[in-house]
Each structure stands twice: as structure tokens, then as C-alpha cells.
Amino acid sequence: MPRLLLFIESNTSGTGRLFAQTARALGFQPVLISRQPSRYPYVAEDAVRSIEANTADLNVLRSLVRQLALSEGVAGITSSSEYFIATAARLAADLGLPGPDAVAVAACRNKATQRRRLDEAGIDRVRHAEITDAVDAVQAAIGIGLPVVLKPVAGSGSVGVRLCATMAEVAAHARSLLADPTCGALLVEEVVRGDEYSVEIFHDTVIGVTRKHLGALPHFVEMGHDFPAPLATAAADRIAGFALAATRALGLTWGPLHVELRLGEDGPHLMEVNPRLAGGFIPELVRQATGIDLIRATVELAVGRTPVVTPIRQEHAAIRFLTPPDDGLWFATEGLEAARGAPFLRDLRLYRASPLLIARRGDFQDRLGHALTSAPTLEAAVAAAELARCAIRFRVAADGTGTLATVA
Template sequence: MSSGTGQWFALLESNTTGTGREFCGAARARGLRPVLLTRDPDRYPYVAEDAVDTRVLDTGDLAAVVATCGSLAEDAGLAGITSSSEYFVADAARAAAKLGLPGPDGDAIARCRDKAMQRAALAGAGVPVPAWRAVFDVTEAVEAATAIGHPVVLKPVSGSGSLGVRLCGDRAETEEWARHLLGRGTDERGNTVPSRVLVEAVVDGPEFSVETFDNRVVTVVAKHTGPPPHFVETGHDIPAPVPPKTAAVLGDTALSALKALGLGWGAAHTELRWSAQGPVVIEVNPRLAGGMIPVAVRAVTGTDLVDAVVARAAGQDTAPASGGDGRGDGRLGTGSAGPAPAGERHAAVRFVMAADAGRVTSIHGLAAARGAPGVVAATAGTAVGRLVRITHSFQDRLACAVATGADTGQAGARADFAARLITIDLEKPAEPEEGNGGR
């Protein structure tokens, strides 16, 4: 089924939760025909629900991506290509460059996605980062952890959504987790993974993210995370309830990080912790934030980051993204409500977390959640028939609610109440199967 008559707008894969489907709605609202380039359309429930055109190909093969985009250009014209998936943003940028379309620096994005290369570039530019070492085997991991001092954090040098990230309190835990990470041949998307692990110092203090577009700070977000030894994000507060001076320092640090990495075109999502010495960059993600953050941002500021990303990649004019009290008329795609009522300039996102593994048999309460006070969006990130595994990552988030309020407390309470109205029933699978899939 065709989605329109305008030029094509290609999406190289998609994130599996959050705002993935919103990109298609934003493209359609701009008169474009979204088309998803994917290995497996069934990975994304919204494709069938929203009648999104697809092209099935090996999306890990840049030549195949460029060839497919070339055929789209010959068909009805191709306005642009981008990705909402962490794993494909670099190749989307590289494909855009080969086709003469707007896009960021694909090589800079690829360097940024290698967390060891990112750390080195940031440290070299004087941007505060945790003490760290990249290691190739278990012995090196233990030596690095001993030198840095336990506890330490171990994580893959490439990845997304807290997958594989773990706090290790002693030598035995470090050795065990390093062996696990180094024993993986592929990531959750089936891509070959580098045989390196990052060992880094623990940074104590509250966690934030800074959402930017080009070289402008849109907003600062406060994060809620689950209990250690994992770092799963369970909610967000927008804007972060911190003094203006603190927000300004966080924003300036994020912009310094982007400059050091050769970024600053389009959206970026920079994660930081506020330590006793001030802000420390945990990582820079050269993409739009996931976790429904863009939905919450639009609700309280009027700035539609999804629409801005689509417009930028399609070479269309878009007003500069900005935070503050500006309330624009930006769009979100299918399934999202409009801006919050006047006076409700705070928003919160709360997730329904998987408590156990199993296959989804039913989903209840979405309508009730959407009708709850202050709620602007309530969505399920899974579907009936999908297998759920406990991965201690973003994949454990099965649904979410976004709500607004007059202050952080009210917005958070509303989002939490709405999320509790959503129930997802599971049955135990007969035997182990492939899990949730990647971002």
C-alpha cells in the first residue's frame, strides 16, 4: 500500500521503542512518502498498523542501501534518508553523502559510536569524562579495573540503551562480565561486535541528558534509573528540576563535547552525571533521544524534534530548535497528542518494566492510560505474540506514559499513575527463543 504521492523519504531501520513510528508521521505531514529500509518489517508493529511502505534488504550492506535509495530516487525522487536507530545512523549519513543528500558527517558519527574513540577525543579536548581503559581480553579488564579502582563499570565499546552495561564491585564480577561481553560475536541486531570492552570509573551523582539540535541546547532532562548493578532508565523529567546555572553548565558541557567530536548537525543526545566536581560526560549519542523524550519535549516547549530531524534530512526549512517557554505548532506523528495546556510546562515519562520473561498474550489499559489526567501519550513498545526477555536494558521497557503538570512532582505522579493502568500479560514460552530485538 502506498503512503502518498510525494518524494520518498527513506528511514534506515528504526528504533523499536519510543518515537520510531513518529518519523513516518512527520514525513507524511511534510508531504513526503516514508519508506522503511529493513531486514525484517515484522520487527516493527507500527509498519502494518500505519501502512508504511517497506523495502527489504541487507541494511548492514552500505552498497545495498545506496542502490535501494538510488532506485527510489529514480521512481519518484528521494528527499532524504535518516535513521532513528542508534545502530544505523552512521550508514544513513554515509548513504546520504553518496547520493548528494543532506546529512551529518558519517565518519564523525562512526567514531562517536565507538565509545573508546569517543572517550579519547573528549579527553583530548579537555571535556570531563570518567577514568577509562579499552581492553581486549579478560586479563586486561581485571588489570584496568584494579588500576582504576573497584567498583567499575564495564560496557561494550558499541551499543545502545544500556545493553551490556554493568557495575562490577570486585575482581570476580569484573572477570565474569568481561568474559561475557568479550564472548559475544554479534549484538542484539545481529551485527558483528568489536572484541573490546570499556572499563571505566563509577561517577556518583544524579544523571541527566542534554538534548541538542545543531549547536543549540533544546532542554536538559533528568533521568530515573533502576537499581544497580544495571543502569536501566525507568523515567525522565523535563525540564530537569535543577537551578538555571546548573542547567546552563550541563548544556555548555554537552556543546563542548559535540564540538570535540566533530558533531553539531541535527539532533544529539548527550548523557552526563553531576559529580562532586561538576558535570562528567558519560556518552554522546549522535542521534535523537529515544525513550519518548521527544514527545515530552514537544508537550512542554512546542519544539518538535522528530519533525526537525525529518525536515533537516529532507533539506526543508525548519525553525531552529529552542527550549524555554516557546510554544510552536510542530507536529508529531501517529499516536501522539498535541501540546500540554497552558501553565503545564513540565512533563514526565514513566515506563512499564518487564518483571519476568514470557510471550505477550494481551495488552490492556492503554485507553484508560490515555484518558488519565495530564496524559499526552501512552504507548506499548511490544505486541501480542512478541517474546520478552529480561535483558537489564531498554528492552525491558514494555510500555510507557507521558504526562504533563504544573511542576515536576505533578507531572511525575500523573505519568506514574497512567503507567500503572497498563498491564501486559505474558505466558512462559516452551523453550528459549530470540528476544526483544535492538534499538
């Protein structure tokens, strides 16, 4: 029986390590195929087998995967990185292994293509335009009406996503994004009003709805999540049905999906469909609240098993991210012991260590850590997460003085 479970590149925020650990727990040998395995610290720390290869070259990967299949046997191929899910799906299909529809995943990964397909299906009609230069961005914004959201057609983690309130901002942000040679096109969208949620779907079944909390505009940094979202049953069902209609219209019914939307006075409006597990430790919130392990379920599905995704408890979970108060030299952290005393705390961690130069980017990379809680009620889980967050203070020398500031 084949024992290798291949991972094409990895998530960098912690999920990649959990995928490898889960593969081992299920009796498989995780093998990370990466252009630079050393960029993932857990590979060395957990002694994960890795193979260095050009993961941007599908032919190179196909040759390597065939060799591994012939010499050792491959049980499954997947990825914890959104950027390589379509690649992993193509490789799995080559070997007749389980996986999502590679064409559907690739189309979904292009936000402009995704919008067009949803328009054609009549799912949601958020005004938008795909552009390739700053002049066209301004013209699109004139047609849509200010303010607009400007973002790359391919991306993740709110990287490059910005609210533009003036034509000058539209032109400047478009020029900035398009200066990156890897950014071929941008999407200009109307601003969707309302509270933000995400729907966590697994194998065409809704697992639950997450309430998302964002930082200050003009950026869209996710600062926290609550699961399950505090919604009336009718509203939750409406959101869930809307999300399923979107994923089915895109041909996505296999495995984990993460649908982001906003709920306005006229109902839900789609932000985007992601053909992957949620980021931001939402799978851990789901596990804490329901007992459903979406990472384990994804690994099981990738090797042809039938996972169980039935809730075994009904609790509530919350996460609050820790961010620096300013740019500058982060040289110390205070309040960690006090934060660890928060009730219902399940996980408190810093992703990086001081001293470190901080230059905030307005995306997920601004996060320095998190506090994650679970409790019998949402109110208790949220209060505990906020208590831990507020206890932590980062010392950042923004002006060379090293003044004390509470985490934003």
C-alpha cells in the same frame, strides 16, 4: 521535485513510525530500506513502502539508492536507528543531500574512540580502558579501581551495561559480553557519581535538560524522565555548556544529539554522546512541555528545510516506564482503567501483550509500557505519572502460582 524520503532501518520503540508519519505529513513518501521490513509492525499497519535489502552492505545500499534517485528522485536519507545513522549519512553525502558528518558519527558510535577524542580535547577525563578479553578487563579494573562500569564499545539502550563490584564480576561479565561474536571490544570505566541528566541538542543549540531516573544496580535501566529537569539556572547552563563543548569537540553540530551525563559535587561528568535523537520518548516530553517537535525538525532538516525550534509554551512533562516484578509468565494486567483516570495523562500504553514469557535482561527491553503526563508544574506531572504507574499491576507466574505483584 524529489518526493522520496529514505529511512535506513528503524527504531523499534515507536519513533520509527513517527518519522514515517511525519514524512507523509510534510508531503514526502517514506520508504523503509531494511534487511527484514516485517520486524517493524508499523510498516504493514501504516502501509509504509518498504524495500528489502542487505543494510549491512554499503555497496548494496549505494546501488539501490542511486537507482531510486535516478528513477524517482530522493529528497533525503536518514535513520531513526542509532545503528544506521552513520550509514544514512554516507548515503546522503553520496547524493549531495543534507546530513551529519558521517566520519564524526561513526567515531562517536564507538564509545572508546569517543572517550579518546574527548580526552584529547580536554573535555572530560573519566578513567577508562578499551579491552578485548577478560584478563585485560580485570587488569583495567585494577588500574581504575573498583567498582567499574563495563559495557560494549558499540551499543544502545543500556544493553550489556553493568556495574561490577568485584574482580570476579568483571571477568564474568567480560566473558559473557565477548562471547557474542558481534561484540569486538569493551569499555571499562570508572563509576561516575551523581544524579543523571541528558542534554537534548538540535543543530548546535540546546533545547533543554532532562532528569533521568534509573532502576536498581547493577544495571542502568532508565525507569523515567522529567523534562525540563528541576535545576537552578546556573546548574542547567553549566550542564548545557559542558554538553555543547563535548559535541563540538567530536565534530557533531548537525541535527539532533543526546548527551548523557552525571552532575557530581565537582561538576558534570560525561557518560556518553549519542549522535541521534533521544530515546525513551524524550522527544515527546519535549513536545508536550515546549511545543517543539524534534522529530518533525529532524525530518525537515534531512530534506533541506530550515526547521523552527522555538518554544511556544512552558510546561512540564514526565514519563514512568512499566516493568515486570519478576521473571516468569506474564498472563494478566490489572489497574489499567484506574491508571487512565490519572490527571494530566497524555499517553498510557503497553508495548506488548500477555501472555508472554518474561526474562529480564537489565536493559530497555525490560519495559512493558509507560505512562506519560504533562502539567503546568513538574510536581503535578511527576505525581500523575507515578499515580498511573502504581495503579498498574502485572500478574506474573514466577513460580507457577500466578501471584499478584505491583509493577516494580
